Amino acid sequence: MxxxxxxxxxxxxxxxxxxxxxxxxxxxxxxxxxxxxxxxxxxxxxxxxxxxxxxxxxAVEISGRADHEGLVTEQSNRVVAERLSAAGTTQVVRSKAGPVMAAAGIDTSNVEGGKVLLLxxxxxxxxxxxxxxxxxxxxxxxxxxxxxxxxxxxxxxxxxxxxxxxxxxxxxxxxxxxxxxxxxxxxxxxxxxxxxxxxxxxxxxxxxxxxxxxxxxxxxxxxxxxxxxxxxxxxxxxxxxxxxxxxxDWFRYGHVEAIRAALGVRTGEVDSPPIDSGVDDLPSRVKRAIRVASAGTSPLSGTAGWVMRPIASGAAVRVTEAQHAAGLVKAPEGAHPMMVATAGLGALLQRLDAALWAEDLRGDHVIDWRPDGLPDHATVTIRLP
Structure with a gap:
């Protein structure tokens, strides 16, 4: 028994x-x-x-939201995920205390006014x-x-x-x-x-x-x-x-942060999505994806020769040659400028695909070519998955 x-x-x-x-x-x-x-x-x-x-x-005295967010950074080892709200940025972090917690476990309830409580x-x-x-x-x-x-x-x-x-x-x-x-x-x-x-x-x-x-x-x-x-x-x-x-830890980052980390985007370099996804319209999501794809680091210098902008109220993205791109991007020794430009455009489109995925969007891209074989521009049509 x-x-x-x-x-x-x-x-x-x-x-x-x-x-x-x-x-x-x-x-x-x-x-x-x-x-x-x-x-x-x-x-x-x-x-x-x-x-x-x-x-x-x-207990620590603070004078506003900026102080609170500064304390979160001070009490954190790594950002796992962050979202925007009307009150400011909310972060889930690996706290210096060890556990992964929202706001590094900093507490504002049952604390004297003007103060917060650290772990x-x-x-x-x-x-x-x-x-x-x-x-x-x-x-x-x-x-x-x-x-x-x-x-x-x-x-x-x-x-x-x-x-x-x-x-x-x-x-x-x-x-x-x-x-x-x-x-x-x-x-x-x-x-x-x-x-x-x-x-x-x-x-x-x-x-x-x-x-x-x-x-x-x-x-x-x-x-x-x-x-x-x-x-x-x-x-x-x-x-x-x-x-x-x-x-x-198989889940070191949220899915948005994992994409940004892979693209070399630093924390805070591009605004995070809002906590309430219902207030985030399509143009905002597409613009944020463009900023993510354009920020960070790319192994190919040719990506700097192209710029992206939303069109049709965010229903598509047009990728065109940057103004004075020839002066911005120099082909490495032994490389043909046409190849550098083509590879750069391809890399940028792949970065945009990844950034759109983090926004729960997908992109279908078409490249228009010049008679001399150089890419002229690309159009990415945005769709829901």
Missing amino acids: TESRLVSLFALPGLPEIAAGDDLGMLLARALRDERIELRDGDIVAIASKVVAKAEGR PGDADRSARELRRELAGRTGAHVGVIVTDTASRPWRVGVSDFALGAAGVNVLDDLRGHADSDGRTLKMTVRALADELAGAADLVKDKTLGLPVALIRGLGTYVVQDAAEHDAGRPGDEGAAPLVRDDED
């Missing part, structure tokens, strides 16, 4: 509004005592990163310190998870995940184990700490001032040698193992 499991989750009331410099361990221990809750070995404390960040003084500087360290403090005050060997909220690719809505952890096995590697039919599992690695964070969020409530939850009944996932609180011990490496390395 399969052993049943009973897991209990409950929010911890009684925690005051947190300010910079507050002793979270002491405040949690006091709230537990006031609520007559006794921590037990194997309990897991899930605490919102916002509370940790406030105690660590991570904790090192959420794993914060979790270790809180675990050590709780062990010292209560004598219980517990796990600690610092949680945050993020949206998810391919799914609507947000969910909590483990930003930092201490004393908890964050991954449950089932590879090599047999399933109920006796087949060997080859791929299954459960994101255990994220599942715990998501479960805890069912009882936490930011609107009611309940940022902490206690999970009971899953002590098997808590590291039991609680006398040690050093980073990097086997089974207690913090939340870092949950973050997929760039080289293993």
Whole structure:
């Protein structure tokens, strides 16, 4: 007979509004005592990163949207995707904290006016310190998870995940184990700490001032040698193992950003599409594709000899020889100018095809030729896929 499991989750009331410099361990221990809750070995404390960040003084004053976007850049390692809205540019980035998040996890809710809240500087360290403090005050060997909220690719809505952890096995590697039919599992690695964070969020409530939850009944996932609180011990490496390395990330960029990166377009060189695709008309999409195809870098100098412009209200693109193109583009030694011009036009049309694809458009191109064999111009008819 399969052993049943009973897991209990409950929010911890009684925690005051947190300010910079507050002793979270002491405040949690006091709230537990006031609520007559006794921590037990194997309990897991899930605490919102916002509370940790406030105690660590991570609130920053800003004077406007430009400051906010500057902070996002400062707290980011790489832009994954970005879109425009009426309020400005929204970016999904690989944050310096590790996870891929919108706006690098910078929070504006429940923060004093004129300020925003950065993520904790090192959420794993914060979790270790809180675990050590709780062990010292209560004598219980517990796990600690610092949680945050993020949206998810391919799914609507947000969910909590483990930003930092201490004393908890964050991954449950089932590879090599047999399933109920006796087949060997080859791929299954459960994101255990994220599942715990998501479960805890069912009882936490930011609107009611309940940022902490206690999970009971899953002590098997808590590291039991609680006398040690050093980073990097086997089974207690913090939340870092949950973050997929760039080289293993199949989805490093959004589809628009992947095309732009391949064409050598730098972040911010061309405006991003709007968040609401419904407000983006055909002429705007075609003009943006032209800017993307014309920007960045091309391996062929001949592309500079041609210019693109939308015609027929964005229903087509005309590609013509640039004014004074002969002076702009010089054939490399040993190359025929006609070949350079022809290759450049072909390369530019291919760049435009790629840029149109990122706008969910397609192009059918026709080249008109001169009697001397040189390309005269090209017309690209735009169509929906």
